[in-house]
Amino acid sequence: MLDLHDITVTVPDGEATLSILRGADLQVGAGEVVSVSGRSGSGKSTLLAIAGLLRRPQQGTVTLQGRDANAMSERERTRARRDLIGIIYQSAELFPSLSAIQQLELVAHISGSLDAAARERAGSLLGIVGLGDRRDNLPGKLSGGERQRVGVARALMNEPSILLADEPTASLDPDRGREIMELITAEARRRNLAAVVVTHDPAHRDLFDRAYDLAAGTLSSPSTGSASGTAPGSTGA
């Protein structure tokens, strides 16, 4: 479903180049929910950007549903983001001028399919995340937990195959965070999605099929032993 192989990402750092990812591998099948943990700056967001087709790696292959994402044009990647991928952001990233239901309707509008069925789907998604009675509230009138629920519903609105979440509980208190994480993992399994959740919070490891650690630019599964605290290394120019 989602297959990242030998992903290398470097960024210029003054005279030198800084390696963010060095040969990272990650395979997630449909219905699997995995977590990626690591210190801040370890490249977790970069990994999500690669998986979400927001960024191209310098090296390595990204395969979505059997298609090589590196071979796609920017236009095709934009369309793949629209049709295949749902992303949940750390602080929900809602549009301030749109009500909860409109956040979801916008997704359908972008793909040119904002019809009665889409409006109905948006309403039922808000019901699923527990916001059926707050659908007309603007983000400013929602609590942090409620905003993140809207964010989850929005990520599911385009009926994606791949669900990515970037620290979805980082700005919530532990109880709200647990609820959100349970919601994400349950919905991903129910919809048979390939899901990657980036989190630095070890408290939710029980919710995932596999938990990876990102360190020194590579991914390792805890079962194979890892979780060192090495920072990403620098190579010479």
Added chain:
Amino acid sequence: MYLALRDLRATKGRFVLVGVVIGLISFLATMLAGLANGLVDDGISGLRALPITHLAFAENSHASFSRSVMTEDQLEAFDVEGVDATPVGVSFVNARPAGPDASGETIDVALFGVDGNGFLAQSSEAPDGTDVAAAIEGGLVLSDELETEVDLGEEFTIVGTDTTLPVVGFTFAGTYGHVPIAFTSLDTWREVVYGDGSQGRFSAIALSTGDPAALDSAATQTGTEVFTKSEAYAGSPGFSAESGTMSLIRGFLLVISALVVGAFFTVWTIQRTRQIGLLKALGASSGYIVRDALGQLAVVLVLSVSAGAAIAAGVGSLFGDGAPFSLTLSSVVATALVLGLVGMAGSLVALRRIISVDPAISLTSGV
């Protein structure tokens, strides 16, 4: 425009601000268009109304009647197949009500002396059907805008001369050099300007022809300069300076308008860079986002430009005869359209910014 219209509603304040600025620019531009048209009318409406195609002036007179003196020899050269030519004398005079008990005001007029046998007089007919050619012999036919101040039959003395002339009619003569036109016969005009020693002189030759090339040899032969009617507008006193000033101000307004819209739109785009990145991450194409943004701008421009233009047209109509203000629907629409297009053009810089936003900025950190 799903997002754009809701953004517009949610952040009314900032859009109202820029809308008011654009509306004021539109108001100014429309007022200026009205004043420019009015001034042009005031300067040359009489000349424009003449049934002529060209005017021949003496050399180096720059289409100015008062600098041009011509003679019968030069007129004869224009006696060409397919060309109607007739002499005209033009000068600015003051006419004072004549008679010991006269109480009216002295009026400024542009005195046009016309040959009663020439095509100009023959082809003109006063609205009441009187023969213009006959009427102007020994009398004044005044521009009808003087009808409220002057009575038919009232006699006027041309200031500085002994010539006294009765008002024999009114016609749609318009104005020239910002004063109303008074037609009289060429002989009367000569008497006013030269007294007894006119020696057949006049100011310029009015021409009417469908074949401008036919005028060339006569012009060369006599050393005269031939202008088309609209070229000759430039010779009207103050015309070039007025229209130049107006064009300059209008040009500046358009540039200012483009810059205001461009600056606003650029700042607005920078402010919502993250939102644009998020839209891209959601799978919106640059085309979708640009359409959204342009639609939003178009709504702001249409509302503010048309409000400004409508208010200006309303204010202008209150001026009445007090100021030279003339506005047609087409010039209002043209001004508004140009402002709108210039505003859209001003936003192009910001559009480049939209296209270059990186969708990856929607994620937590750049790394």
